[in-house]
Amino acid sequence: MKLNQQFFWFISLLAGIIFAQEIKIATLAPEGSLWGSCLDNIKKEVWFESKEKIRIRIFYGGKMGDEDVMVKKIKINAVQGGAFTGNGLGAITQEVRVLECPRLFRSYDEVDYVQEKISSELDREFMKNGFKLVGLIDTGFAYFFSKQNIKSLNDVRAGKMWMWQGDMLAYEIMNTLEIKARALNFIDVISSMQTGLIDGFYTTPMACISLQWFIEARYMLDMPISSVSGALVIAKTAWEKLPPADQKLLSDSSRKYLRALVLENRKKDAESLSLLKQNKITINKSADSAAELDALGRKVKTVLEGKLFTKEISARLDSLLAEFRSRKK
Numbered sequence: 001m002k003l004n005q006q007f008f009w010f011i012s013l014l015a016g017i018i019f020a021q022e023i024k025i026a027t028l029a030p031e032g033s034l035w036g037s038c039l040d041n042i043k044k045e046v047w048f049e050s051k052e053k054i055r056i057r058i059f060y061g062g063k064m065g066d067e068d069v070m071v072k073k074i075k076i077n078a079v080q081g082g083a084f085t086g087n088g089l090g091a092i093t094q095e096v097r098v099l100e101c102p103r104l105f106r107s108y109d110e111v112d113y114v115q116e117k118i119s120s121e122l123d124r125e126f127m128k129n130g131f132k133l134v135g136l137i138d139t140g141f142a143y144f145f146s147k148q149n150i151k152s153l154n155d156v157r158a159g160k161m162w163m164w165q166g167d168m169l170a171y172e173i174m175n176t177l178e179i180k181a182r183a184l185n186f187i188d189v190i191s192s193m194q195t196g197l198i199d200g201f202y203t204t205p206m207a208c209i210s211l212q213w214f215i216e217a218r219y220m221l222d223m224p225i226s227s228v229s230g231a232l233v234i235a236k237t238a239w240e241k242l243p244p245a246d247q248k249l250l251s252d253s254s255r256k257y258l259r260a261l262v263l264e265n266r267k268k269d270a271e272s273l274s275l276l277k278q279n280k281i282t283i284n285k286s287a288d289s290a291a292e293l294d295a296l297g298r299k300v301k302t303v304l305e306g307k308l309f310t311k312e313i314s315a316r317l318d319s320l321l322a323e324f325r326s327r328k329k
Contacts, residue, residue: 026064027083081234103297132239135258141224145217146200152287159199205272223286
């Protein structure tokens with residue numbers, strides 16, 4: 001009898017594994033990083049709460065390639081989802097890149113307000129292109145880092161900055177700011193700094209630490225360039241295979257842990273400034289005026305209207321910011 005019970009238990013377990021819906025998710029984030037831990041928490045909760053019906057597998061650290069490759073692999077069902085930065089999201093729909101226009105947001109409160117109001121509109125754009133926007137977040141503000149002593153935009157212009165290959169928004173930012181840039185893959189930044197192909201890069205303070213890019217930099221310009229977007233997306237086909245109750249479970253779990261990621265990320269970003277200083281990174285106040293930088297940011301956004309994203313989504317964002325700022329007065 002005991003042997004029969006063990007056999008029945010084994011068959012039940014095997015059947016659960018076989019008939020569970022598997023969702024493979026790719027990310028550039030290293031395992032154990034904040035992003036990596038967030039995805040791991042979602043995986044565990046969804047597996048448990050779905051009674052082992054949804055099995056999520058995560059491929060960390062760029063194992064599935066750079067983000068443009070990840071998008072292609074989702075389209076051919078090699079993986080079913082991904083945790084992306086704005087660059088990868090732009091490979092799905094460029095409308096989302098409006099959130100990363102330079103000098104757009106003045107605070108995290110503004111970022112939160114706009115993302116909450118605009119996410120459903122962006123989700124419709126993602127669905128048109130075969131993807132479900134499960135959760136939209138920001139991962140901080142990006143800054144310029146360099147081997148050279150950068151104290152102003154003119155100093156940045158004197159060097160060679162990294163630009164993510166295929167990133168039209170980054171291209172327009174660099175072009176408008178008159179910064180010389182080399183288009184390279186994300187994974188080539190450290191080696192390109194070592195060989196002198198580039199002098200600097202842009203990223204958030206925490207990413208600079210977690211990616212180990214700080215080893216090759218000596219200076220940071222304390223001038224936030226733009227908010228950096230991120231999101232968890234899943235192929236529409238994989239999403240629609242889930243019953244409504246399981247869709248809600250995955251959505252609720254993702255939003256819970258993504259929000260926790262945002263709050264922890266903001267805390268760590270502030271702490272990273274101290275870590276950068278401890279690692280002999282000099283943080284220079286920008287010699288440029290805020291008004292001058294804001295004007296350049298508006299110029300970039302105007303150039304991209306109708307080219308990268310629609311004038312309608314751009315106007316919608318402006319309206320939301322005006323609405324928020326009027327309430328704060």
